[in-house]
Amino acid sequence: xxxxxxxxxxxxxxxSLVRQHQAMVFSIAWHxxxxxxxxxxxxxxVFLSLHQHLGELESPEHVQFWxxxxxxxxxxxxxxxxxxxxxxxxxxxxxxxAVTPQGDPLLGxxxxxxxxxxxxxxxxxxxxxxxxxxxxxxxxxxxxxxxGTVKSQLQRALALLREKLSRVAGQxxxxxxxxx
Amino acid sequence: MASLEDELxxxxxxxxxxxxxxxxxxxxxxxxPVRRTPRVSQPWVRWVAAMxxxxxxxxxxxxxxxxxxERAKDQVLLAVRIAGSKLNxxxxxxxxxxxxxxx
Amino acid sequence: xxxxxxxIALLLLAGSLPAQQVRWNxxxxxxxxxxxxxxSLDGAVLQLAGKFLSDDDKDxxxxxxxxxxxxxxxxxxxxxxxxxxxxxxxxxxxxxxLRPPDWQRIVGTHSNEDGETVEVYIKNDSKGIGGLVxxxxxxxxxxxxxxxxxxxxxxxxxxxxxxxxxxxxxxxKK
Numbered sequence: 376x377x378x379x380x381x382x383x384x385x386x387x388x389x390x391s392l393v394r395q396h397q398a399m400v401f402s403i404a405w406h407x408x409x410x411x412x413x414x415x416x417x418x419x420x421v422f423l424s425l426h427q428h429l430g431e432l433e434s435p436e437h438v439q440f441w442x443x444x445x446x447x448x449x450x451x452x453x454x455x456x457x458x459x460x461x462x463x464x465x466x467x468x469x470x471x472x473a474v475t476p477q478g479d480p481l482l483g484x485x486x487x488x489x490x491x492x493x494x495x496x497x498x499x500x501x502x503x504x505x506x507x508x509x510x511x512x513x514x515x516x517x518x519x520x521x522x523g524t525v526k527s528q529l530q531r532a533l534a535l536l537r538e539k540l541s542r543v544a545g546q547x548x549x550x551x552x553x554x555x
Numbered sequence: 556m557a558s559l560e561d562e563l564x565x566x567x568x569x570x571x572x573x574x575x576x577x578x579x580x581x582x583x584x585x586x587x588p589v590r591r592t593p594r595v596s597q598p599w600v601r602w603v604a605a606m607x608x609x610x611x612x613x614x615x616x617x618x619x620x621x622x623x624x625e626r627a628k629d630q631v632l633l634a635v636r637i638a639g640s641k642l643n644x645x646x647x648x649x650x651x652x653x654x655x656x657x658x
Numbered sequence: 659x660x661x662x663x664x665x666i667a668l669l670l671l672a673g674s675l676p677a678q679q680v681r682w683n684x685x686x687x688x689x690x691x692x693x694x695x696x697x698s699l700d701g702a703v704l705q706l707a708g709k710f711l712s713d714d715d716k717d718x719x720x721x722x723x724x725x726x727x728x729x730x731x732x733x734x735x736x737x738x739x740x741x742x743x744x745x746x747x748x749x750x751x752x753x754x755x756l757r758p759p760d761w762q763r764i765v766g767t768h769s770n771e772d773g774e775t776v777e778v779y780i781k782n783d784s785k786g787i788g789g790l791v792x793x794x795x796x797x798x799x800x801x802x803x804x805x806x807x808x809x810x811x812x813x814x815x816x817x818x819x820x821x822x823x824x825x826x827x828x829x830x831k832k
Contacts, residue, residue, distance in 0.1 A: 394577050397577055398571050399569060406567055415572050418572060422584075423583060440622060441619075482566075483566040486562055501563065505564045512625075516622045537559055540559070620706075627704075627706045628718075630703070630707070635731075635817055638803045638814060642811065642815045646765070
């Protein structure tokens, strides 16, 4: 099979595509897997697949859609394979260590941990919504699930995150007042 | 205080992989052997594999066409809304003026 | 009109005809606008969209019928932060190509209430209407529409009214 470095029909150059989309692909994998090394390896594999399928992709938009879909699906598969502990629903997930009263710099870390504790599909939905700024219809197309499912899972995930965060913040203020 | 959604956008913003990521990908692509179809003694196995690959390809293409079709539909509805709204406004004004001049 | 002894029309036909009927240059306005919308739908995209418009939805079925015979829809909208950021002189180049005998202005209206002016031009061809241009100017927004093909003006207007003010189905009393 001849090596393709570009898709003449769509004017897509592989090396440029890697540079253009590496942050997107890596970040989707990383936020889903929370393991930098594994995320980089998975991202590399996605780009290798892109290289193999480049001739079938019709436009820069198609490439982006394809990358988001393949990365999300592979990262979700990898997350399921790496599961060492039984699935814990977010409601029962241990809360991250309470943030300090100066809270905000660590809020992002707390939030990332809470997102990482979401079930696979919900996690992917939250990541595609807030990392990639996709609307529910676009998320539904990327993940191949009904848009109603996307909306309901997103709502539920946000409600749970809000609740967990408020508990964490409550602990922090309790700590700051010397309470245990 | 920022909303939860703003905090999520901030926490989940894209991060760069390691600085030599792109070079490593390109090196792997350059080093990857040219794919050869594995030798299979029974021709029917090759045929089945080829059909399966073609079906997967077709399914992927079909999904992307569906995605494009839905987007095209959204764009057409937007276009008709904009154009129709402007045209309707002009027509209404004309009817109003005609009504005034007749009364 | 000729160029180097060859009728312009033939020169145009020799290469590929532009998809849009009117050659407009948006660069100047785009540079000044705070926001702009670009909807460019050629015949292939309209055909594809037609396959996804539902026959079960009344509005979508009407849109499907409307766009069925069209060759393209091109819309540009420019928004500006303050009134006066574009002037009548900026709009004149968009009117310039719309002259008889090819084009005919059929409507020109102005509303004192919201300051909106709407001009409607149609392109005449042997089969009737071959295209439509709408130029709508508001203090902070300019909209340019070019629809290529046989447009049903009444259907388009009706759909515009309906999308702006969706009808609520009222059960008829027996």
